[in-house]
Amino acid sequence: MEAVRNYDVVVIGAGFSGLYAVHSLRETGFSVIALEKADGVGGTWFWNRYPGARCDVQSIEYSYSFSKEIQQEWEWTELMSAQPEIEAYLNFVADRLDLRRDIQLSTLVTAMSYDEDGHRWTIETEGGETFVARFVVAATGCLSEPLEPGLRGLETFAGTCLFTNRFPKEGFDFRGHRVGVIGTGSSGVQCIPIIAEQADHLTVFQRSAAYSRPADNRPLRPGELDAVKANYEELRVKQRGAYAGLVSFGAVSFEGMEPPERRILETPIDERLALVDQLGWSAPGAWADVMFDLEANQAGTELYGELIRRVVDDPEVAESLVPHYPMGCKRQILDTGYFETFNRDHVTLVDLRKDPIEEITATGVTTRDRHHDVDVLVLATGFDAMTGTLNRIEITGRNGRMLRDVWNSEGPVSYLGLQVAGFPNLFTVTGPGSPSVLTNMVVSIEQHVEWITDCLRYLRDHDHRTIEAEPDAQEEWVDHAASLVQGTIRNSEGCNSWYLGANVPGKRRIHMPYIGGLPAYRRKCDEVVAAGYSGFSLS
Ligand code: NA7
Secondary structure, eight states, rough: OOOOEEEEEEEESSSSSHHHHHHHHHHHTTOEEEEOOOSSOOOOOHOOOOOOOOOOSSSSSSOOOOOOHHHHHOOOBBSSSHHHHHHHHHHHHHHTTGGOOOOOOOOOEEEEEEEETTTTEEEEEESSSSSEEEEEEOOOOOSSOOOOOOTGGGOOOOOOEEEEEGOOOOOOOTTTOEEEEEOOHHHHHHHHHHHHHHSSEEEHHHSSOOOOOEEEBBBOOHHHHHHHHHHHHHHHHHHHEEEOOOEEOOOOOOOOOOOOOOOOGGGGGHHHHHHHHGGGGGGGGGGGTTOHHHHHHHHHHHHHHHHHHHHOOSSHHHHHSSSSSSOOOOOOOEEHHHHHHTSSTTEEEEEEETTTTEEEEEEEEESSEEEESSSSEEEEOOOOTTHHHTSSEEOGGGOOHHHHHHHHHHOOOOOOTTTTTTTEEETTTTOSSSSSGGGGGHHHHHHHHHHHHHHHHHHHHHTTTOEEHHHHHHHHHHHHHHHTTTTTTGTTTTOGGGGGGTSSTTTTOOSOOOOHHEEEEEEHHHHHHTTTTEEEOOO
16 A cells, blocks of 8 residues: 655645646745646646637736746737647646646545644545645636536437537547537537537527627737737736736726716617617627616616627527626626627527427437437536535545535635635635636736745744634625625626526525625735734634
8 A cells, every 4th residue: 555645735736726836835845746637737728628718818918927937938829828728838837847746647636634633634536545734725726627417318318428628638520410519608609619610510509698799819910929028017017906817808908998987777779879889899888887787787788689689690599699697797708700600501599498408318409399419419518616626525624524514504605715714724726705717817826826825934934833714704704705796786686607606506606706806805815914814823
């Protein structure tokens, strides 16, 4: 039997968070190992290799800022990178910083338990290995646990079944096939136009229509990247001071943009439509009241409908593509030719709100009204977000309490999204209660990894063995985060986003990411440190 292996820190995951955590902790003098279930690094950008997978944040912003060398050496080729380029970037980082010697791939963590006397975590893997560490950093990602779609009969399907979030490495040639795609979130919307280019026939099964708009992606122009590199720090400073950790979303820059003053409900219909002519896909959101008032929000959605009708030829199909839930309750999707795809003769939209799926059979998808024959089924059905991955690990903290039980009974509680009371020395990178998925993930990840590194250095320098969130501080933070969401569109009736856990049957409906913005959140984290880690007990 293999000996137990001891480290100062075990990091779980080797995506954007885990790679930086290994580097940062190692540079600070800790012995560290990252355990990664995949057979490559990259996390989200390892698994989501479906055709069309692309980031909706510009590459120059969606990249590490901690290494000036990497920032200068890496060459982005497009405004918003596709999955292969981001995966290649993360592999470049792993090599450039010589991280691989401290990463163990193909290693699934199945259980971990806290030894209250020894002040250590014991970590067990599927392969039967045991690691012991004083600290654990869960760099497990926010969208890493695929959600089984709960479709009756799925196991009887005789064709090829592909999940977007674990798409085969060798890709898939859709030519000559009748394909069905279930799910029209970001993953579905990105892959549908590309599958349509290849497949003999494509049937799209849509339960909720998507708020999507053209990404307007393009190759970077000659000299464009060099200009950024010449003054990268200025961009990084702006990012850190921005609400969502970015100064642009997609191709649209926020710089110099003032919040709109016009109110949709006080504007005659013809003037609303004139704004659509003027602003195109930016028009539905370009009002002061749409994000704060449901009636105004509905009026904004009607402008969306107008834009969709201008693209989609068949009026019935166009109507089905107009979302029925509030705008802004989910993150806006950026697409490349999504709505145009429904003008192709070999593409069929099935509106599941009118004709729901009854079961999957050996030959395809049976909806209430008919059977749809397909040879290939692509499931773009999403994730058990933010808590799903840790809930699937047997994590036992103080007094034998399991993290899964805490989160199931109390909701996804956490102090600052960094620690959960009762689980000393266990940190979560971009955990629930932090801005995470509402921001440029890389900026939030860097802030967390740096906070955790500073914290471990502080504990070492002050001879502390443990740090643990205090229940009162945690409760106060959870209440504060909840108070910010109350009465907003994000928590409104009819909003069933994965932010709220509403896509997972039985999951408590609580808005998981913190909506107060990155600058306010960072300030709070810094204040906690300045006050000697207030809200944490150190021993
Ligand atoms: P999402 O955004 O959770 O989308 C999942 C889609 O799958 C969504 O349209 C769901 O409809 C649909 N879905 C899920 N289960 C079913 C069943 N059983 N039947 C029919 N349709 C179903 O996941 P993505 O992977 O697209 O994107 C995740 C994030 O990645 C995204 O937000 C970006 O931040 C990047 P529903 O909406 O639940 O009615």
